[in-house]
Amino acid sequence: MVTVPYKLMIVDDEYEIRQGLRSFDYSAFGIEVSEDCENGLFALKALESEPVDIVVTDIRMPLMDGLALAEKLSSRYPHTKIIILSGYDDFEYAKTCMKHGALDYLLKPLDFEEYERILTKAIRLIDLEKEQNARSAALERKAKLSAHHLRKKFLRDIVQSAMTDDAIELESASAEVMLEENGEYVVVLLRSTVYPEKPKGVGDKEWNLIVFTLDNLLQDLWDEQGMGYHYVETDGECSLILTQTEGLAALREGKDGLTERLDSLLNGLKRFRGLFRTHFSYVIGPIVSKPGNIRRSYRAAQGLFHARIDRPDEAAEYLQPDGERPPGKEIEQANGKRLVQEAKHFIENNYDRTITLDDVAKHVHLNASYLSFLFKELTGQKYIDYLTLYRIEKAKEFLMQTNHKVHEIGEMVGYENPRYFTLVFKKYTQQSPNEYRNGLFHANAKDG
Known part of the structure; x- marks a missing residue:
């Protein structure tokens, strides 16, 4: 008997289809239907507060259709299984959805025996992923959520x-x-x-x-x-x-x-x-x-x-950094080096997710501003430069040793946003990730 239900969302602009899917007996599968939505946009909004394991979605809907929803889900909620509802006229469209991470598709009118087969397939994959990646999946979801909120907070602060x-x-x-x-x-x-x-x-x-x-x-x-x-x-x-x-x-x-x-x-x-x-x-x-x-x-x-000329003060106002100032006495070298080394180890073990200076400081039980000072004082390098360069070196290794796509490698080294990853990589190497990989390929071909 399944004690922890799986969450399922139904997305279709036809009320009768939504009700028909709701009438299915999900209890035998341990599935709980969390919410049904009229289109992909409403579904994305609902998923922000309540993620689900399975999304069953129609293709043709107003505001945001099934293909656009599948694209968004594969990026934001990569562990969510997507089942597409398709009419015969939408068959090619359904295949496109499969390329964007959809698990399978159902033709309308629905065959509930086929629906059972696909749900069983989805649950089997979910259980397998949970067994193999329970810890890493949780960290990844937390990192993506953290990066999203950090981005919104930073952009608000930088303008206001x-x-x-x-x-x-x-x-x-x-x-x-x-x-x-x-x-x-x-x-x-x-x-x-x-x-x-x-x-x-x-x-x-x-x-x-x-x-x-x-x-x-x-x-x-x-x-x-x-x-x-x-x-x-x-x-x-x-x-x-x-x-x-x-x-x-x-x-x-x-x-x-x-x-x-x-x-x-x-x-x-x-x-x-x-x-x-x-x-x-x-x-x-x-x-x-x-x-x-x-x-x-x-x-x-x-x-x-407000229909008036507003001239900001010429002198920029700057906030003083919060937190403790570095102590006036001499830093105890041995202890300081040990703490910085611990900070480096934490970075090297967690570079593949969103981590902040506060995260590292908490790990070594220091104030964030003091750790920043200590890092620069003992290594001659800023904390953020060390983290970024470590990630870039790891990215180079993955580009050289694997066939993963660039956006996948970006996620593997802690960058949720593919465009930002490319910008950072180019800033530090003067090449885009693809240019770096192609350069390695041509060099190896020449040597061969």
Whole structure:
């Protein structure tokens, strides 16, 4: 008898299909149906608070279809088993879903004997994975969740708060955000025309869904297009941090390349007018240098939205680092070296997941700012540089010795975001991962 039920979610825009699937006797399989959703977007929102083991999803649905949902699930919840519901006309579409990690597919109308077979197959795989990877899977899920929250917190802080250079360096690495120390940046503020009020007739639950949708759309329309990064506030204000060199150059020269991109982004949002029930507008802040000044561009853009020129103070305000200062007395060398060595061992044993300076400090029972000082004092190298270089060396080994894809190797060395992994690798090696691997291949071929 199964004591711990497996969680299953049903995703289909047809009420009758959802009810039909719910009527199946799941108790014999130890399965509990957690929730049914009308489309992929609602499903993603529900999964944030309650992950499941199995998702049964239709292909054709509004807002987000089954293929898009399968892509998102394979990236965010790699251990979740996906079962596709497909009509005969969708057969090729169903095969595409299989390429994105779907376990199997069912043709409509449903054959419940076939459904039993596929559920049995899913449970067998889940049990096998749990037995083989219980500890590592838990760490991976925790790391992905941690990286997601760290990224949101860092992007909020970089646009709204004063941060020291050291804090930016450490937190941006943990958040997988690439900001060059001497780079230039612009904040574009995006707001609905009714900001800061909610659109008329929109309740709290629907508003949360709107903010969630905005976050996901901007990830696709801004971040994944290589424009930079974004942060969505709970009141719906969207901060777009422009890091793309071409966009900054166009802005400086008065060209309309950036405005064309932003207008295209607004057109992308218009597809969801039924959900948003409002128009959006944007303002572009001034170009600033260095990550610590990004908030100046943000504040100036806020002023433009209030139809006045807001000139931030010329002198940047910097927070003092929190925590204890290094003791005035001489550092006891032997003990300090032992602690740094322990910190290195922790990094070497946990580099494949999201780890922060706080994590390492807790392991060696030190204050984070003191460990940072101690690391630099005794090794001549910053903590974050040691962690990053160790990961890059491991990535080189995997590129040389395995056939894993680049994004898989990125995850194996602790980077959830494939684009960020490529940027970091190129920064430290002057080559992309693929260029590095191809160089090894050609060198070996020449030697052979």
